Amino acid sequence: MTEGSTARIYGLHIAVVAVLVALNFVLPEYHHAVLARVLVLAVFAMGYNLLFGYAGLLSLGHAMFFAAGLYGAGLPLYHLGWGVAAAFASGIAVGFVVSAAVGLLALRTTGVAFMIVTMMFAQVFYLVTLYFGEWTRGDEGLVLPQQARRIVFGGGALDLTDPTTRYLLAVSLFAAALFATLAVVRSRHGRVLVAIRENEERTRMLGYDTFANKLAAVVTSGVICAAAGAAYALLFGYVGATFASVQYSILPLLWVLLGGAATTLGPLIGTLFMYYAVDIASGYTSAYMLVVGVMLILLVLFFRKGVLGTVRERWTRWLP
Numbered sequence: 001m002t003e004g005s006t007a008r009i010y011g012l013h014i015a016v017v018a019v020l021v022a023l024n025f026v027l028p029e030y031h032h033a034v035l036a037r038v039l040v041l042a043v044f045a046m047g048y049n050l051l052f053g054y055a056g057l058l059s060l061g062h063a064m065f066f067a068a069g070l071y072g073a074g075l076p077l078y079h080l081g082w083g084v085a086a087a088f089a090s091g092i093a094v095g096f097v098v099s100a101a102v103g104l105l106a107l108r109t110t111g112v113a114f115m116i117v118t119m120m121f122a123q124v125f126y127l128v129t130l131y132f133g134e135w136t137r138g139d140e141g142l143v144l145p146q147q148a149r150r151i152v153f154g155g156g157a158l159d160l161t162d163p164t165t166r167y168l169l170a171v172s173l174f175a176a177a178l179f180a181t182l183a184v185v186r187s188r189h190g191r192v193l194v195a196i197r198e199n200e201e202r203t204r205m206l207g208y209d210t211f212a213n214k215l216a217a218v219v220t221s222g223v224i225c226a227a228a229g230a231a232y233a234l235l236f237g238y239v240g241a242t243f244a245s246v247q248y249s250i251l252p253l254l255w256v257l258l259g260g261a262a263t264t265l266g267p268l269i270g271t272l273f274m275y276y277a278v279d280i281a282s283g284y285t286s287a288y289m290l291v292v293g294v295m296l297i298l299l300v301l302f303f304r305k306g307v308l309g310t311v312r313e314r315w316t317r318w319l320p
Contacts (some may be wrong), residue, residue, distance in 0.1 A: 007319040017175045024167050039170040039273050040232050043177045045267030047224030048252035053262035055217040057195030060249045061118030064125040065222040067244035068098040074239030078142050085150045088230045095226020103218030126244040165233045173231050177224055182264050182311030193217055196285025260309030264320050269307050
């Protein structure tokens with residue numbers, strides 16, 4: 001890739017983050033809160049995209065990784081009185097352990113079998129959150145105390161319940177995940193993942209350890225999703241079993257397909273579009289999912305590779 005393309009790629013991504021920061025000062029209160037939530041969920045979609053879009057592994061169990069971060073951060077903060085930083089680190093650590101364990105087992109399968117195995121693991125995780133309802137309160141969930149959601153340092157503190165602080169931290173998480181994903185997909189490991197997606201047998205014949213590369217992709221994907229889950233718990237103060245349900249394994253797939261699989265910015269576009277499509281349609285009719293369904297069908301018909309995937313195919317081939 002030429003230096004000009006590299007400059008354009010990084011320039012585009014820096015510009016997107018800059019626009020998101022600038023929106024903090026101009027958005028109305030409602031959209032300010034919505035976009036903070038969308039950014040965290042977009043990180044969840046970015047983690048999913050790394051595995052599905054670049055490695056070609058279709059998973060229906062990523063709610064498990066998101067929920068691992070959610071509970072890994074929320075439970076220690078709620079029950080043990082941990083600080084925000086320690087709770088966030090705990091969420092990421094739990095996501096790492098869960099994704100490594102699941103990856104080692106699930107990657108013994110391929111294709112549809114991999115999809116089914118990941119869904120089964122996710123369902124087990126969901127049932128565990130219900131079984132230990134004394135600690136998790138199941139579908140009812142836990143509301144994290146406001147006074148516990150503060151980062152104390154020196155003589156000051158960051159209050160995560162403050163809308164501006166919450167939004168800027170959401171942007172910071174999104175920027176970190178975005179540039180980490182960009183670094184991965186532009187690295188040698190990222191190119192190997194694409195090769196595995198296109199033809200795993202040929203990649204193996206070239207001497208690459210496909211299992212190790214896929215396992216690294218599962219773990220990286222799981223850690224990013226867990227970071228999103230931990231951030232969601234700490235920023236929005238809620239931990240519930242709903243986030244471990246099958247629905248939250250299907251949603252990131254939908255967001256990635258809408259925005260464009262194997263594009264670094266596609267997950268943001270897909271998450272933003274889907275969130276606002278549901279939000280706006282529900283304001284006009286109780287049959288809002290029918291309206292959203294028609295919109296999605298039209299989008300798939302005219303943008304077969306997602307919004308950004310189609311834009312890249314037709315006009316801007318340098319997009320990562």
